[in-house]
Amino acid sequence: MFGGLTPAAWDALAGPRFYSTSAWLRFCAAEYGGSGDAVVRDGAAVPYVELDGPPKRGPYRWGELLAARGLPAPPPGGLLVGPREGYQTHFLGEPGGVPGVIAELRERAAGRPCVAMYVPTGEVELARRAGVRAPAVVLEADAWIAVDGWPGYLSRKKRYMVRSVRRAFAEAGYTVKHLPLAECVGSLAVPAAKTLAKYGIDTDPETELVALNSHAEHMGEAARVAVCFRDGGEPVAFCLYYVGTDAIFLRWAGFDYDRLSGAHEYANVVLVSQLDLAAELGLRWVHAGVQAPAAKALYGARLRPLWLLDLSSDSVLASAAEQVRRHNARFCRRLREDPRTGGALDLETWESIDEETG
Numbered sequence: 598m599f600g601g602l603t604p605a606a607w608d609a610l611a612g613p614r615f616y617s618t619s620a621w622l623r624f625c626a627a628e629y630g631g632s633g634d635a636v637v638r639d640g641a642a643v644p645y646v647e648l649d650g651p652p653k654r655g656p657y658r659w660g661e662l663l664a665a666r667g668l669p670a671p672p673p674g675g676l677l678v679g680p681r682e683g684y685q686t687h688f689l690g691e692p693g694g695v696p697g698v699i700a701e702l703r704e705r706a707a708g709r710p711c712v713a714m715y716v717p718t719g720e721v722e723l724a725r726r727a728g729v730r731a732p733a734v735v736l737e738a739d740a741w742i743a744v745d746g747w748p749g750y751l752s753r754k755k756r757y758m759v760r761s762v763r764r765a766f767a768e769a770g771y772t773v774k775h776l777p778l779a780e781c782v783g784s785l786a787v788p789a790a791k792t793l794a795k796y797g798i799d800t801d802p803e804t805e806l807v808a809l810n811s812h813a814e815h816m817g818e819a820a821r822v823a824v825c826f827r828d829g830g831e832p833v834a835f836c837l838y839y840v841g842t843d844a845i846f847l848r849w850a851g852f853d854y855d856r857l858s859g860a861h862e863y864a865n866v867v868l869v870s871q872l873d874l875a876a877e878l879g880l881r882w883v884h885a886g887v888q889a890p891a892a893k894a895l896y897g898a899r900l901r902p903l904w905l906l907d908l909s910s911d912s913v914l915a916s917a918a919e920q921v922r923r924h925n926a927r928f929c930r931r932l933r934e935d936p937r938t939g940g941a942l943d944l945e946t947w948e949s950i951d952e953e954t955g
Contacts, residue, residue, distance in 0.1 A: 598622060598644075600637035607635075610642050610690040615841040615884075616683030617644065624815040625681040629653050633681075636701045641694025643687070643713075645678045645702065652677055656684070659712050659905060666924050668734060669913045675709030676702060683846075684715040684737065684887050684903060688723055696727035699908055706909065715739075715887075715903040718946040724906055731912035732921040733904040735928045738938075740885040740898035741844075742868070744875040751897050759896070762861040763869060769860035770828045773870045778820035778837060779813040782806070785822065785835045788851035795854070805851075812837065812848075823874075825866045833857060836867045844882035845875045868896045890932070894941035900932060901946040 599607040604619035611617040622644055626633050632647040651658045651673040663670035679686025688695045702711050713724075714736070721733045743750070748759045778785075786802035786809060793800045812820045816839070825834035833856045837849040850867050871883050885893045890900055907914050914921060929947055932938045 598626065598633050598635065600635035600642060602635075602637055602642075607642070611687075612689075613842045613844065614685065614687045614689065615839055615844070615846050616680050616685040617687050617689055620816060620819060621683065622680060624812070625683075627815045628811055629681050631681075636698045636705070638697040638701055639694030640691030641698045642689045643678055643698055643702070644680060645676045645705075646681055648674050648677055650674055652681065654681060657681060657714055659710075659714065662736065662905065663734065663914075666734065668920055668924065669917050671710035671712060671907055671909065671913055673710075675909075676706045676711045678702060678711060678713035678908060679715065684739065686713050686716045686720065688720055692723055695723045699724065699727045699729065702908055703910055711908040713906045713908055716906050718902060718904070718948075721904050721906055724908065729906065729908055731907040731909070731914040732918045733906045733925075734914070734921055735902045735925045736905050737887040737903045738890045738900040738932060738942075739887055739903050740890055740893040740900055741943075742872060742883045742885055742893065742896060742898045744872060744881055744883060747872050747876070747897055755895065755897070759869065762864050765860045766862070766865040766869075769858045771833075771860065771862070771865065772826050773823050773866060774826065775821060775823055775870075775874060777813075777818055778809065778822050779817075781822065781824055781832065781835075782809045782813050784832050785809055785824070785851060788832065788834055788853040789849070790851075791853055791855075792851045809837075823866055823870045825862060827856070827858075834862050834866045836871065838871060840878065840880070841884075843880055844884050845871050845878075845880060846884045847871060847886055863892070864896065868893065872896075890941070891935065891937035894938045898941060899943040900938060900941045901943045902929075 599619060607619045635642055635644045657677060660670040660673050748756050786806035789805040790800050790802045819839055821838055823836040824832045827833050834852045836847060839846045839848060852862060875883050885898055932942060
């Protein structure tokens with residue numbers, strides 16, 4: 598699974614990139630099966646999985662994602678480069694080894710597609726220097742909140758908002774406790790299912806209990822939750838997270854909406870409590886992920902692009918550079934012109950890659 602390296606040696610390459618760690622990759626393998634491996638060459642490395650067809654996870658089905666954006670797509674199957682969950686793909690180790698890693702990925706793909714998903718801008722630049730010519734397609738805006746100085750670096754209006762949010766939450770009788778997931782997993786299935794149902798996903802508490810237990814079983818003590826209680830009753834909300842070497846990575850939130858009082862539960866459980874914890878632990882970031890960028894920008898998140906990059910030497914995207922450029926420009930423009938997110942773009946990471954964001 599780790600290209601012949603021991604888990605400890607692999608994790609030394611992964612460093613602070615939690616979704617590339619050996620523990621997370623083992624979780625993905627247990628959760629989704631398939632033939633996972635890694636290329637390790639010239640001091641650099643990247644994980645991948647062999648696919649016979651589309652990935653199980655919808656956000657990783659490159660054909661559907663590209664078609665929805667009006668772009669040509671590589672056929673299903675081949676190599677999915679990077680982890681199968683987590684929305685983060687990194688080339689690990691020595692930047693100078695990336696050309697060799699990409700060359701070996703292409704060899705292992707044997708003429709099939711070789712697609713990296715949710716790639717940060719810096720990794721796209723490494724691939725460019727390694728000779729990848731297919732245009733990168735922006736998929737999502739990734740939210741990172743700096744811990745140092747928060748909320749002091751927010752505007753006066755937003756600092757007042759944070760104080761009001763904290764006060765309303767406390768006055769409603771809520772408390773948040775940070776617990777190992779394994780200690781409370783059975784009480785979180787209902788809020789997990791209700792939140793997914795709110796967003797149109799057909800599920801039930803029994804199904805979500807299986808998913809929560811998978812995190813508890815395969816990630817062990819690393820799987821932790823901020824659990825929200827009201828007046829000592831059963832949990833009304835939770836946020837599953839992982840503590841990395843310099844960041845907290847938010848993973849999954851659930852809310853029992855029928856039992857909420859409207860006292861800013863999302864902001865407190867998902868953002869404020871995590872920022873408080875990160876400060877206590879001396880961490881630099883809260884990685885808030887790809888959902889609800891406007892809500893996260895309100896609390897100081899910086900938004901960075903995540904890209905799809907076809908590493909194949911004969912990518913079908915190579916002949917669609919102008920279509921890709923227009924898509925990327927529209928995506929960036931929507932964020933820039935929205936008053937909720939316009940000031941939150943991490944401009945250095947949105948700067949054009951071959952003028953793709955326009």
